[in-house]
Amino acid sequence: MNKGISTNARVGIFVAVVLLLLFWITFKISSGTIFGRIQGYTLTAEFDNAQGLNTKTGVFIAGIKVGYVEDIKLADDKALVTLRIIPGVKIEDNAKAVIRTKGLLGEKYIEIVPGKQQAAALKPGEQIIFTESPPDLEELMNKLNGIASDVKSVTQSLNDVFGGSKGEKNMRGMFDNLNRTITHMDRLITSTNKNLNRTFDSVNTFAQALKEQGPDILTNLAQISGELHAIIAENKQSVNRTMENINQASERLDKTLANLEVITGNLKEGKGAIGKLLSDKKTEQQVTKAISGLSSMVGGTSRFRTIISYRGEYQFAYHNVKSYLDLRLQPTWDKYYLLGIVDDPGGYSSTSTTYTTVKNVNTGTVQQTETVNNNISNQLKINAEIAKRISYFTFRGGVIESSGGIGVDINAPNDKAQLSVEMFNFNEKPYPELKAMLSISILRYFLLSGGMTDIANRDVRTWFMGVGLKFDDQDLKSIFGLAASTTYVNTK
Amino acid sequence: MQIDIKGLKKSFGTNSVLNGIDLTIEDGKTTVIVGQTGCGKSVLIKHIIGLLRPDAGQIIVNGADITKLKRKEFGGILKNFGVLFQNSALFDSMTVGENVAFPLREHTGLSPTKIMDVVREKLAIVGLKGVEQLYPAELSGGMKKRVGLARAIALDPQVLIFDEPTTGLDPVMSDTIDNLIMNTQKHLGVTSIVISHDIPGTFKIARWIAMLYKGKVVLYGSPDDFRNTQDPIVRQFLERRAEGPLQVEA
Amino acid sequence: MTFRPIAIFEYIGARFTTLLEELGGIFSTFLQSAGLLFVPPFRMRLFLKQMEFVGVESSFIVLLTGAFTGMVFALQTSYAFRLFGAENLIGPSVALSLARELGPVLTGLMVTGRVGSAMAAELGTMKVTEQIDALYTMSINPVQYLITPRVLSSIIMLPMLTILFDFIGIIGSYFMAVFLLGLNGNRFISDTIYMVDLKDIYIGLLKAAVFGAIIAVVGCYKGYFAEKGAEGVGKAATQAVVISSVSILIADYFLTALLF
Numbered sequence A: 001m002n003k004g005i006s007t008n009a010r011v012g013i014f015v016a017v018v019l020l021l022l023f024w025i026t027f028k029i030s031s032g033t034i035f036g037r038i039q040g041y042t043l044t045a046e047f048d049n050a051q052g053l054n055t056k057t058g059v060f061i062a063g064i065k066v067g068y069v070e071d072i073k074l075a076d077d078k079a080l081v082t083l084r085i086i087p088g089v090k091i092e093d094n095a096k097a098v099i100r101t102k103g104l105l106g107e108k109y110i111e112i113v114p115g116k117q118q119a120a121a122l123k124p125g126e127q128i129i130f131t132e133s134p135p136d137l138e139e140l141m142n143k144l145n146g147i148a149s150d151v152k153s154v155t156q157s158l159n160d161v162f163g164g165s166k167g168e169k170n171m172r173g174m175f176d177n178l179n180r181t182i183t184h185m186d187r188l189i190t191s192t193n194k195n196l197n198r199t200f201d202s203v204n205t206f207a208q209a210l211k212e213q214g215p216d217i218l219t220n221l222a223q224i225s226g227e228l229h230a231i232i233a234e235n236k237q238s239v240n241r242t243m244e245n246i247n248q249a250s251e252r253l254d255k256t257l258a259n260l261e262v263i264t265g266n267l268k269e270g271k272g273a274i275g276k277l278l279s280d281k282k283t284e285q286q287v288t289k290a291i292s293g294l295s296s297m298v299g300g301t302s303r304f305r306t307i308i309s310y311r312g313e314y315q316f317a318y319h320n321v322k323s324y325l326d327l328r329l330q331p332t333w334d335k336y337y338l339l340g341i342v343d344d345p346g347g348y349s350s351t352s353t354t355y356t357t358v359k360n361v362n363t364g365t366v367q368q369t370e371t372v373n374n375n376i377s378n379q380l381k382i383n384a385e386i387a388k389r390i391s392y393f394t395f396r397g398g399v400i401e402s403s404g405g406i407g408v409d410i411n412a413p414n415d416k417a418q419l420s421v422e423m424f425n426f427n428e429k430p431y432p433e434l435k436a437m438l439s440i441s442i443l444r445y446f447l448l449s450g451g452m453t454d455i456a457n458r459d460v461r462t463w464f465m466g467v468g469l470k471f472d473d474q475d476l477k478s479i480f481g482l483a484a485s486t487t488y489v490n491t492k
Numbered sequence B: 001m002q003i004d005i006k007g008l009k010k011s012f013g014t015n016s017v018l019n020g021i022d023l024t025i026e027d028g029k030t031t032v033i034v035g036q037t038g039c040g041k042s043v044l045i046k047h048i049i050g051l052l053r054p055d056a057g058q059i060i061v062n063g064a065d066i067t068k069l070k071r072k073e074f075g076g077i078l079k080n081f082g083v084l085f086q087n088s089a090l091f092d093s094m095t096v097g098e099n100v101a102f103p104l105r106e107h108t109g110l111s112p113t114k115i116m117d118v119v120r121e122k123l124a125i126v127g128l129k130g131v132e133q134l135y136p137a138e139l140s141g142g143m144k145k146r147v148g149l150a151r152a153i154a155l156d157p158q159v160l161i162f163d164e165p166t167t168g169l170d171p172v173m174s175d176t177i178d179n180l181i182m183n184t185q186k187h188l189g190v191t192s193i194v195i196s197h198d199i200p201g202t203f204k205i206a207r208w209i210a211m212l213y214k215g216k217v218v219l220y221g222s223p224d225d226f227r228n229t230q231d232p233i234v235r236q237f238l239e240r241r242a243e244g245p246l247q248v249e250a
Numbered sequence C: 001m002t003f004r005p006i007a008i009f010e011y012i013g014a015r016f017t018t019l020l021e022e023l024g025g026i027f028s029t030f031l032q033s034a035g036l037l038f039v040p041p042f043r044m045r046l047f048l049k050q051m052e053f054v055g056v057e058s059s060f061i062v063l064l065t066g067a068f069t070g071m072v073f074a075l076q077t078s079y080a081f082r083l084f085g086a087e088n089l090i091g092p093s094v095a096l097s098l099a100r101e102l103g104p105v106l107t108g109l110m111v112t113g114r115v116g117s118a119m120a121a122e123l124g125t126m127k128v129t130e131q132i133d134a135l136y137t138m139s140i141n142p143v144q145y146l147i148t149p150r151v152l153s154s155i156i157m158l159p160m161l162t163i164l165f166d167f168i169g170i171i172g173s174y175f176m177a178v179f180l181l182g183l184n185g186n187r188f189i190s191d192t193i194y195m196v197d198l199k200d201i202y203i204g205l206l207k208a209a210v211f212g213a214i215i216a217v218v219g220c221y222k223g224y225f226a227e228k229g230a231e232g233v234g235k236a237a238t239q240a241v242v243i244s245s246v247s248i249l250i251a252d253y254f255l256t257a258l259l260f
Helices: A002-029 A137-162 A164-234 A236-269 A272-279 A281-303 A473-480 B041-048 B071-078 B096-107 B112-125 B141-152 B171-188 B199-205 B223-228 B232-238 C006-036 C044-054 C056-084 C087-128 C131-137 C142-180 C185-195 C198-224 C229-259
Strands: A041-047 A058-061 A064-075 A078-085 A096-101 A108-113 A130-132 A305-315 A320-332 A335-359 A366-390 A393-400 A403-411 A417-424 A433-442 A446-453 A462-472 B003-012 B015-025 B030-035 B056-061 B081-084 B159-163 B191-195 B208-213 B216-221
Touching (some): A002 C056, A002 C142, A002 C198, A366 A403, A433 A462, A462 A473, B015 B041, B015 B216, B030 B041, B030 B171, B041 B159, B112 B141, B171 B191, B171 B199, B191 B199, C044 C087, C087 C185, C142 C185, C142 C198
Parallel strands (some): A058 A108, B030 B208
Antiparallel strands (some): A041 A078, A305 A462, A335 A366, A366 A393, A403 A417, A433 A446
16 A cells, blocks of 8 residues: 555656656747747748748748748749748848758758838738749759850860961961951051041142132122022922931931940940850950960960071172072070072182194194183072070081081170171182171161171182171061061060 | 356367356355366356357356356356456465455445455455465465455355365365365355366365266266266276276377 | 478468467457546556556666667767768757657667566466456456556656657767767757757657557567466567567658658
8 A cells, every 4th residue: 555655656756757858848949939839920921942841940030040930832833831930020021031051951941031120010921022942952053054064165165266276277367367457457547647638738728729719709608508598498308308317327326336335335244145254254364364375375486486587798809799598497596497598699610621622634733722611600509507506606507508517606695796707618619618797687677797708718709798687487477467466575 | 046057069179178068056055067187177167257158058147148248247247256266366466455355446335444354354264364464475375275265255256166276285285275165155155166176175065066078067966976976987087097988188 | 291382381371360360469459458448447556556667667777778879879970970060960960869769769669678578477477377367257357457557558658758768868968969079068959959849759759659559568468368387478578579679660660651
């Protein structure tokens, strides 16, 4: 019997403790609500997509829980969500209900973005009109994918245009066109200028004439205007129509211009695909990079310099001009190959002795006469040299004027002047041909030179003076419209 | 309370246990049912107290066929029955006093003090005193039987059923229990049904004896009838011989 | 003896029939006991006794298991969540797991071991020693007297034990998280409270009630129909634990599927 009482007590205490715990847990979890049922009011909100929402999903304002989702129903292809809000929490009628996600993959919740404070508070049962459904993650991915492929295709086509040998060709063509256009424009402007000048002249003349014959003209003018007036009066209608037409035309023009303005504006603001592309910082950077890449490509060419020069040397002794046309291929600043043609009016001097045996019939004696022919053939000679530059000295050797030869050039610090000594044609004459020359670059493209050739052979040596032209590839580019760059920096 | 058993048949699966038992248990007398183990004695008893339903036949108590009663209606009949089980079937979780008081608590509106009085009285009838606070585990086999008997007679039943009351007891204790059965029967004037293998005890306590063999009553009569019978089955059983028509089932 | 292939099918059929019989028996035991709940007499004392046995006396083992489960769970989840820098999810995930699954299931399994086996053994012994028959002969419905209070008190006490389990488990995880893993205690609690719904807890308790019914009904059924002898009682107790445990896990699956 004693045990019975004790049983009752023990069970009673146990149950009481457990129920207290349960109440406490319930109280804690439902945060001050009774059995999870907030004594609040309900609001509704319509979402396009309530995916991830559940009943009891929290409703938050500024990160503080103010209620929960009480019910989710389908209403006209939209999700009608009933929210229960803690009493005392006011939600303005221009507030916005947004479905958000905790973290990237977290649970969904509803955030109420408060509206303006002055707005009226929603009454129980009313609807939050502004809602925002979460973008579907998959949809988002698809969009990103689309964007990525767009970008890819754009860069691909850019690459097609600018990259590769074809691209290079295109570029060159483009620059070519551009240059030609500029040249044309320049020419046009120049000629227009002439025309303008002429026009001004005419005007001047006219004004002069007017001055002189002013009164007469004025009278005439008055007469004319009178007549005009009459004519206009007569043809008022047609004039009006004309004016209208003009008006319309101008309006149309206006509109077109406006459109243009809009378009360019858009481009500037980055609207539209191209606009976006143009205004995008990244695109800009990439374009810059692409261009710099391009310029380095061009720069590569420029490092490999090609210099063409022509030089004419007036030889005082012979009163003739010896011409040199050289192609200098310079892969690096300290090394070049030179190929050249030399037109030497002196030509090869070849001596041939003709023995003529004349048999005198009368006397029967044989008489032999010796004739020495000194033939000078006007022949083109070739130059083919390898040059290596060390500091201010350039040593070169190879074929000089169709014979073996060596030479050394001494350059002035700024490369504007050069002293050359060369020696070639070791066999033909008593002494090898020795040539010393000083050349000076003038105005970038011009050369002046002077010196003496064939110094060692006293009877044939001569002073000379030369004038020449020299272009490198950059100059050629500008000349032939390959590059209009004005920022070209001449590198060594 | 007279019990008439007519043509009672019961089989479990293919095993036919009762093959048409016809037996009358006389009111106010002691009837001992004997027979081999497995002859159907316990099954017969279970039919009488409604634990089993017969396949065929009737058990008429007070003019009513109790085999037709529903389970709920059986409760009323059972209150007239007191059963002393073979192993006493005392509730281990209760003290001796609680065991005896149990039917009183369940079926009478007596106050606890009155119940305690009745418990003491019943325990006195079976010759026990001052054992109310003991638990069955603390009792000897004979004492358990007494307490079981005390519990069986607690509600003053009209029929007492003893299921092998002396099995597992020493001969002296067996005789004591036999005396107890006889005294109780005399004292209360109840109809007693005793299931037993104990031949001397049977002859001592029985007014009527029924012997079951193969699901049938082979002999029903007074102890003298049994002493004088020439039935080989009964003779073999009474003379405790292994040889004879009775076979121990393998 | 020649081998009969058909014997295999006979065996399977017999086992299946036994299984069905068993399920039918368990279910009818439950229905009987539940039905008898509303039939007088009402034995309050028996209910209280069973409540004490099932609830009060199981509380220690449940508190012990719950505390360690919470602690271990916090520790284990912290390894995983640290990888994502999501330590703030330790509290919620422990609490949610406890409330939804671990609380009811582990409580159920613990109580099965302690109470289910005891019920089977007790009723089995009563059966074997004819105490159940004795009850019957005393015109007392054994099912009402023995099974109904056990089933009812288990149904009531299991959820209560689960509350204890959940609570102590969360406290255990709190201690683990705050004192050993160095998380912010207030943050832990607020995250937990935010993430856990009352629904989670109440459904967990509902599960526990079902588990309570399973434990009691299976235990009582196995005991009530125990075979003769001490061996039968032992077998009944063992089978009760096995069947209850398996049934709890299976029921948990279906309940989870149905209720969440």
